Amino acid sequence: MNVINEELKKDILQVIQEGIPFESEPFKSLAEKVGISQEEFIDHLKNLKEEKIIRQISPIYDTKVLGYDSSLVAFKSQKDKINETAKIINEHPGVSHNYERNNEFNIWFTLAVPPDSTIGLDKTVEILAKKSGVEDYAILRSVKVYKIGVKLNFKGKSDEKEKVEKREYKPKPLSSTDKEIIRITQEDLPLVERPFEGYAKELGISEQELLEKLKQFKEQKIMRRFAAILFHRKAGFKANGMAVWNVPEERVDEVGYTLSSYKAVSHCYTRTVNEKWKYNLFSMIHGTSKEEVEQIAKKMSEETGIKDYTILYSTVEFKKQRIKYFTEDIYNWEKENEKYLAQP
Numbered sequence: 249m250n251v252i253n254e255e256l257k258k259d260i261l262q263v264i265q266e267g268i269p270f271e272s273e274p275f276k277s278l279a280e281k282v283g284i285s286q287e288e289f290i291d292h293l294k295n296l297k298e299e300k301i302i303r304q305i306s307p308i309y310d311t312k313v314l315g316y317d318s319s320l321v322a323f324k325s326q327k328d329k330i331n332e333t334a335k336i337i338n339e340h341p342g343v344s345h346n347y348e349r350n351n352e353f354n355i356w357f358t359l360a361v362p363p364d365s366t367i368g369l370d371k372t373v374e375i376l377a378k379k380s381g382v383e384d385y386a387i388l389r390s391v392k393v394y395k396i397g398v399k400l401n402f403k404g405k406s407d408e409k410e411k412v413e414k415r416e417y418k419p420k421p422l423s424s425t426d427k428e429i430i431r432i433t434q435e436d437l438p439l440v441e442r443p444f445e446g447y448a449k450e451l452g453i454s455e456q457e458l459l460e461k462l463k464q465f466k467e468q469k470i471m472r473r474f475a476a477i478l479f480h481r482k483a484g485f486k487a488n489g490m491a492v493w494n495v496p497e498e499r500v501d502e503v504g505y506t507l508s509s510y511k512a513v514s515h516c517y518t519r520t521v522n523e524k525w526k527y528n529l530f531s532m533i534h535g536t537s538k539e540e541v542e543q544i545a546k547k548m549s550e551e552t553g554i555k556d557y558t559i560l561y562s563t564v565e566f567k568k569q570r571i572k573y574f575t576e577d578i579y580n581w582e583k584e585n586e587k588y589l590a591q592p
Contacts, residue, residue: 252292260292264476270459273441293439300479305437307474315363315419321373322353324384333380334566341577348564360571367582375588388519395508395516420470427574488534489541492527494556503552507531512544
C-alpha cells in the first residue's frame with residue numbers, strides 16, 4: 249500500500265468531490281491537479297476506498313428531474329421496536345437514507361418512487377407504517393431546494409461562505425436509451441485508466457457517445473454531478489447535524505440562501521409543515537465535532553435572527569446507499585406489499 253501524506257490526501261479528496269471530468273482518462277486530469285501521476289492517483293483512490301474513506305464514485309442523478317416522487321419521512325417508533333422498524337423500512341428499494349435521530353420522531357428516512365408507481369409515495373409510507381406498527385408519522389415533502397450535494401471542505405474554515413447555484417427541478421422527458429444509460433452508469437466507477445470504456449461496451453455505443461451523453465445529462469440538470477461520496481467520519485468530519493428552523497414564510501428565501509452559502513452546509517431546503525411538525529427550513533451542517541456544528545448553527549442564528557431552531561443528530565445509521573433508478577426492484581416490492589392497503 250502506497251503511503252499518502254495528509255496534505256496530499258486532502259487534495260485528492262477535495263478534487264474527487266468536485267467532479268469527474270467526462271474524458272477518456274478522467275483520473276489523468278485530476279492527477280495533474282494534485283501533482284502526481286495517473287497511476288499514483290488511481291492507487292491512492294483504491295487505498296482510500298479500502299480504508300472506507302471514499303464510499304463510492306458515481307453520478308449523482310437528480311431524483312425529481314428523473315420524474316421520481318420523493319420525500320423525507322419521520323416515524324415515531326417505540327424504542328424497543330426501532331431496529332425492527334428500521335429493517336422493514338430498509339427493505340424498500342426506494343429508501344436511500346435511514347437514521348435514528350434524537351427526537352420524538354426517532355426514525356428519519358428518504359423515500360423515492362418512480363413516476364409510474366402503482367401505489368404512489370403516500371400509500372407506500374402508509375404500508376411501511378402498518379408493517380412496522382409505528383405510533384405516528386409525518387411526510388415532509390421538499391418545497392424548494394437551495395443547495396444539495398455533500399462536498400466536505402478540507403481546505404478552508406468551517407464557517408466560510410460560497411456562491412450557490414440556483415437550480416430548477418422540473419422533470420425531463422427521458423428516452424428508453426437515456427434510462428438504460430442511467431441504469432448502467434449509476435454503478436460505482438471502476439478505478440482504471442479508462443473507466444467509461446466498460447460502460448460503453450455494455451451499452452453498445454462508443455466511449456465518445458457515452459461521454460457526450462453524460463455531459464448532456466449534466467447540462468440538462470438530470471445529473472447533479474459525477475463525483476466521490478465519502479464516509480464522513482472516516483474523512484475527519486465526525487459530526488453532522490440537521491438544523492431545522494421555524495422561519496416566517498415571507499423570509500424563507502432570504503434565510504434559505506443565507507444558510508446554503510455556508511460551506512459546512514451540504515443540503516438546504518424548505519419542506520412542508522403540518523400539525524405534527526413546525527420547522528420548515530432544513531440545513532445539514534457538517535463539522536469535525538458536535539461543538540463545531542453547534543457553533544456554526546449559532547452563527548447562522550445570529551446572522552439571520554432566527555432563534556427558533558433545533559439540531560437533529562443521527563445516533564444510528566441504518567441505511568445509506570444510492571437508489572437504483574429504472575430497475576424492477578420497486579415494482580416488485582409494491583406487488584408483494586399492496587395487500588397491506590386492504591388492512592384496517
